Amino acid sequence: MSKPYPTDIVSKLQTAVSTWKTIDPALKIGSLSVDDLEAAWGRCEALRQEIGSLEARLTDLRNQRDEAYGTGWSYITRLRSGIKGVYGDDSSEYEMIGGTRRSERKPRSKRVKRPPA
DSSP states (O other): OOOSSOTTHHHHHHHHHHHHHHHOTTOOBTTBOHHHHHHHHHHHHHHHHHHHHHHHHHHHHHHHHHHHHHHHHHHHHHHHHHHHHHHOTTSHHHHHTTOOOGGGSOOOOOOOOOOOO
């Protein structure tokens, strides 16, 4: 879905404000004044900076989440390996902890060897 404004709107607002001030700061176009344009630019810039700050925080939180999930997964695999070592890979205990019992695994497919040509 495309946005109803250009991606470089903040720089366009900045350029428009400085250009308008150069042309005639007292000029009004209907009810629109350079102050209105400047206020819009300031709000856009403040929101852009806040979003950038939140994105940095979100990136940090995602990195922390990935580290925690990785540690959790490491513990799960260690637990499964321990259960497999103690009870065997065809035990109901191994299946209860999330492993697939050896008797329930699909057999490996056999490749047909082609005779030499």
